[in-house]
Amino acid sequence: MQNITQRSFGINLILMTILNLYPPDKLTFSFKVRAYSIFLISVPPIPVFGVLYFLVEKGLTTTEFNENAFLIAEMTCQVGKFLPFITNGTRIKKCIHFFESVQFAPQQKRQKEIINKCCRTCKRNSMIFLVSIVAGIIFFASKPLLMGKGHKLPANIWLPFDSKSNPVVFGCVYVFIIFGVAYAAFGCAAIDPLIGGLVCLAIGQLRALKDNLQYLNEYAETQNEDFQSDRAKVVQIIISRCVDQHNAILRFVGEYEVCFSVSAFSQIMGSTLVICFSCLQISKLEPMSFDFVSMITYLSIVLAQIYVYCYYGTILFEESNSLNDAIYMGTWYECDLQTRKSLIVLMERSKRPLIITVGKVLELSVDTFAAILRKSYSLLAVLQNS
Secondary structure, eight states: OOHHHHHHHHHHHHHHHHHHSSSSSOOHHHHHHHHHHHHHHHHHHHHHHHHHHHHHHOOOOHHHHHHHHHHHHHHHHHHHHHHHHHHHHHHHHHHTTGSSGGGGOOSHHHHHHHHHHHHHHHHHHHHHHEEEEHHHHHHHHHHHTTTSSSSOSSOOOOOOSOTSSHHHHHHHHHHHHHHHHHHHHHHHHHHHHHHHHHHHHHHHHHHHHHHHHHTHHHHHEEEEEEEEOOOOOOOOHHHHHHHHHHHHHHHHHHHHHHHHHHHHHHHHHHHHHHHHHHHHHHHTSSSTSSSHHHHHHHHHHHHHHHHHHHHHHHHHHHHHTTTTHHHHHSHHHHHHHHHHHHHHHHHHHSSSSOOEEEEEEOOOOOHHHHHHHHHHHHHHHHHHHH
């Protein structure tokens, strides 16, 4: 039977392994060299040569600027997003497999259903992201060919030579640009649902923990019948297990912030500019044209990227904040004095809700998502009036 990580992120780990963003069990020097080489060849050149194109080319129109600006902003944010997976890959790998610990093994049928539902949700999100990314790459790669624009590259970049000097050179540059964008796109298809999905699994563990506490006496009765032991001792064992599980969830959130803070912060900051430039470009396109549909597809993917982070961050906060409610809704009044004291200690421990912060300045919440949209709209208004 597959473990929880494979059931939730099997396709993500395959993509990350292909892209050299997921280290092997035994980290080797050759893997590091390969990972850095593919990364440096694929991601940085497009934004660097794109900016040089803006600086060198004269007489650029607003349309020509918009066509490249959103791509440069998106590719630039991928530098900060992917780099931690290469420099800190071993620690990130441990964080990805954090929920395979025995402390998180569900004990009851209801809790198994909760965890299985979270696994299915993570797998569904990953598949949706992957299909969307594939569609976006097809639009991007085929646009110059379908629009009949002759020898036109998918993105305008500065080159120290004439890319249109002969078909072979043009084809090589064309493939190079597609390769770089595809690397970044498939990396996002693997990493974005993974980062959001890990929080989803933490939410599932909190729900399982709440179920254990709310139906404490019911589960104690079942175990007491199975093992013919003292009921009070069984209750104390379950509470002790709940405390260990809660502490493990707290450790996970701390480790999660260390591992993914830079990646999530880079994506959120870059998305503010990407959304702005994409909306500006859409406002100048003819509705239902090829460019219009491709930009709408791209904008939808960008919005989904940051919404997944923010949505699950909000749900994690709400679930952790309602842990005390689950204890109170249980039959604690039927417990002995020692058990009640243990529950009070756990309630005090859980008064501080779990809040995920990225870049040490931004909370992952729907409020942050709304703030990103407002900032993007403000910047869009400035650009339209300039």
